[in-house]
Amino acid sequence: MSAVRPSWMEKPRPVTRAAKAVALTAVVALVLVPFLIIVSTSLASHQEVVDNGGWVLWPQHPTLRAYHQIFDGGIVGHALMVSAGVTIVGTAVSLACTIGLAYALSRPGVFGGRPVLLLILFTFLFPPGMIPGFLLVKGLGMLDSYSSLVAPVLINVFNLIVLRGFFQSVPEELYEAARLDGAGDWTVLRKIVLPLSKAALAVVGLFYAVSYWNAWFYASIYLNSDHWPLQQVLRTYVINGAQIADTGVSEAGMVSAPQTIQMAVLVVATVPILVVYPFLQKYFTKGVLTGAIKS
């Protein structure tokens, strides 16, 4: 769509334009104002939060005290390291396995390709279930190991299909040319397919990273609390309202209101998403995904 109004389209009536403007402003405000409040409250002083009844829209005297407190205490800092580690390692392993499988399945007539594809698509129809999955992880001796956060969700079928579709769209002539030059399947993958698929790899990689960063359920059932990632810590201390015990925050409540601490944890858990989001966003507008969704 161009920025210029097409000649056949009449100028909308003022009422229509006003209604649209109001609707769009409402959408933007509904998303952004909560973020503003969370960040502002995390930066506000205790007195200000109490005076204002629990939240602040714009702090008068911004302070990083809440952030110092949560990082000094250890729990949040440790959880942050766990989340970062699981996200980085998990994304790398998931991406590598997804690339391998997607590439093999994207080659026409690969040995066993059709049955394997059917096998994978069937898991869409019938997921294994929570209890058998739990007992399997337990049976494999993965309890209280970080591998239990990665192995059970190693490959996402949607990501696999997106990547396979993208690999299939690499022109067949390129494969033939490479083959005539004596390149094997591995060389073709490394030298031709991967460099041509950077956009799709970025999207799938970021999808994996976001899902590892956001995950908490497996951590809650497989890991002891001293190994928890950030989201599970956030759940315990913000949603369930537990005290962050060993930070001394409970006694030091006069220094910083619990709300500011809670909001600060919330901000810390959200910021990485906000940082990678513009990169993700760039690819959505390119239509990398919509093309793949439809196929």
Place this chain on the structure above:
Amino acid sequence: MAIANRGATDRSHAVVAPFEEQEREGWAAEPGGPPRRDSRWKRFRKDRVLLLLMLPGLAYFLLFHYGAMAGNVIAFKDYVPFDGLWASQWIGPENFQRMVEDTDFWAAVVNTLWIALLQLAFYFPVPLALAMLLHSLTRDSVRRFVQSVAYLPHFLSWVIVVALFQQLLGDTGLLNSALGDAGLHSVDIIGNPDAFKPLVVAQVIWKDAGWGTIIFLAALAQVDEQQYEAAAIDGAGPWRRFWHVTLPAVRPIVVLLLIMRLGDVLSVGFEQMLLQRPAVGPEAAEIIDTFVYYKGIIGGDFGFAAAAGLFKGLVGAALVYTANKIAHRLGEQGVYR
């Protein structure tokens, strides 16, 4: 040659068979003639690199999907952790009988269906309307900005979304202090079982309505500008153009999404409910998935919980399958063939 052979293996068996016969009789394919199918072993050797690349992913699906799936036999056993899954006693359908007689289970089923219905009525139209609004904007920069903002909440975890709602709508949150300032009564939303179902729908709208526009916007982008132009020249105003050009463009995708939602009706946001169940209690927030979680992983009644989970899995699979059949019958493309 290797490339030509790939093409051959994609053919149906009937077409390929004569070439196999040729091979047995020792005929070689003439250069430029019909490609010959290699023997199984030869194909295996030729694709060994691809098979090696496939292996980790395939192993994952076999172990964590099919291996776990086999573990569903526990639903027919009296599971004793000490004996392990395979040594535990077979008890036939006893777990399923208990499930059918359990009123808590049926309450969870009713809750699940009720929440699914509310989402269908109040969530489903929102992304469609938002997509129409975005599509009607002529200025690209405004549209892109609103899109970017609206997609964002989709990437936040349910923990963050639930925490945000608690902070804003709770006793001391933004809403209630604003109401207090205005001299009005405060409203009891967070932790109130009666308000829980509307709250859940509001959360889903906040988190996913923007993201949900993507698929509709893609369908709208497919519409040929000339259709609008032709309609305008024929004297159709904005409203009639909307009715006769825009709506037909999204109809197929609306039908498809509705059908897919029907197939997925037993899944209504496990994480979302699990996070909030402690605050509002099981009467309001128990769905089938949380029922399985509390009976099995918390309660240790693994066989019984697995039976409920298997029931959901089987009914869900039947629903998805039926939904796909309906989609194909209506001439739409299904999720799978």
